[in-house]
Amino acid sequence: MDRARKRELRALNERAWDGDTDVFSVNGTLDSSLKKNTAFIKRLRTAVTAATLSTFLQEIRTLSLHKYLSEIISACYEGLCKLKSPGEVEAGVEIVSALHQRFGPGEFTEYLAWLLGKGMATPDKSFLKTLAPDAREKEEKERITRQRALLRVVTELWLVGVLRTLDDATKPDDATKAAAGKATEIKVRSSNPNKNGVATEPFPLEVLKDLLGYDREHVNLPLLVIFVKAFSWDILGVQPAGSEGRKTVEEDGATISTEEQAATKEKTTMLEATLNRL
Numbered sequence: 479m480d481r482a483r484k485r486e487l488r489a490l491n492e493r494a495w496d497g498d499t500d501v502f503s504v505n506g507t508l509d510s511s512l513k514k515n516t517a518f519i520k521r522l523r524t525a526v527t528a529a530t531l532s533t534f535l536q537e538i539r540t541l542s543l544h545k546y547l548s549e550i551i552s553a554c555y556e557g558l559c560k561l562k563s564p565g566e567v568e569a570g571v572e573i574v575s576a577l578h579q580r581f582g583p584g585e586f587t588e589y590l591a592w593l594l595g596k597g598m599a600t601p602d603k604s605f606l607k608t609l610a611p612d613a614r615e616k617e618e619k620e621r622i623t624r625q626r627a628l629l630r631v632v633t634e635l636w637l638v639g640v641l642r643t644l645d646d647a648t649k650p651d652d653a654t655k656a657a658a659g660k661a662t663e664i665k666v667r668s669s670n671p672n673k674n675g676v677a678t679e680p681f682p683l684e685v686l687k688d689l690l691g692y693d694r695e696h697v698n699l700p701l702l703v704i705f706v707k708a709f710s711w712d713i714l715g716v717q718p719a720g721s722e723g724r725k726t727v728e729e730d731g732a733t734i735s736t737e738e739q740a741a742t743k744e745k746t747t748m749l750e751a752t753l754n755r756l
Contacts, residue, residue: 479568479571479634484637484638487571487572487575487638487639488637488638488639489639490502490575490579491575491578491579491638491639491640492639493579494578494579494582494583494587495583495587495639495642497582499582501579501580502538502539502576502579502580503539504538504539504540504580505539505540508540508541508542508543509540509541509542510541510542511541514537514541515541515542515543515546516546518534518537518541518543518550519546519549519550519553520553521534522534522550522553522554522557522573523553523556523557524557524560525557526557526558526560526561526566526569526570526573527565527566527569528565528566528568528569530569531569531572531573534569534572534573534576535572535573535576538573538576538577538580544581547581547585547586548589548650548651550577550586551586551589551590551593551650552593552650554573554574554577554590555590555593555594555597557570558570558574558594558627558628558631559597559624559627559628560627561627561630561631562627567630567631567634568634570631571631571634571635571638571640574590574635574640575638575640578640583646587640587641587646588646588647588648589647589648589649589650591641591644591646591647591648591681592647592648592649592650593650594628594631594632594635594641594647594681595644595647595681595684595685597624597625597628598625598628598629598632598685598688598689599685599688600688600689600692600693601617601618601621606618618697622697622698622700622701625689625698625701626700626701626704629682629685629686629701629704629705630704630708632681632682632685633682633705633708633709635681636680636681636682641681641682642680642681643679643680643681643684644681644684644685682705686701686702686705689701689702690702
């Protein structure tokens with residue numbers, strides 16, 4: 479996804495957080511067909527790809543979906559856990575952004591954020607101790623695989639403004655509990671609260687701190703390596719090795735103002751300093 483599109487999505491998603499209900503246009507008459515709505519949910523769970531993106535966006539505009547929101551949130555989380563290629567991740571970001579813009583934080587995003595946070599949480603050691611060695615090893619392998627995918631997803635969702643901090647997360651009802659399992663809990667550590675006592679640390683940084691802070695065996699370090707490689711510029715402000723340098727004029731012709739560059743540099747410097755303290 480090019481940076482111009484990311485900036486466009488971020489502006490739209492921030493409007494949805496601000497309560498704007500006209501961000502995502504829908505048809506005047508929405509299709510309430512059970513078959514079509516349930517098919518949407520099934521594909522959301524298993525078929526998020528670049529090739530299916532346009533179909534998903536069209537259906538978000540034309541299907542009613544509203545009474546199936548709890549199932550959609552659960553299916554969305556499960557689908558995001560399976561994304562692997564950059565094209566799939568981009569499609570997932572576009573779809574989640576569309577759902578966020580249509581249904582808003584209170585009905586969709588806050589619940590999805592809770593599932594994503596739970597999916598990235600440190601495993602409950604007391605639960606792992608109850609497992610046989612083979613089962614424990616399998617559980618850990620599945621967790622690393624899931625979190626490798628989710629770390630990329632949650633960071634991209636933060637970059638486009640769908641996710642903000644873990645404090646926005648709201649625990650969903652029983653209909654979506656099965657998607658996240660019972661083995662982990664979200665640990666929100668608000669080390670830098672604002673004047674209202676709300677954590678100001680970004681969503682991906684908070685989950686990384688949780689993963690690394692409780693990891694005496696360093697089994698989660700590969701996740702940090704993946705994060706740094708994928709987001710060395712976007713988050714840390716560090717040029718990749720062999721890079722020719724950041725250009726003011728993007729490849730797609732978009733330009734970045736001096737003010738925007740300064741704001742981005744300030745944000746990434748703060749994030750880098752925080753990561754260095756881990």
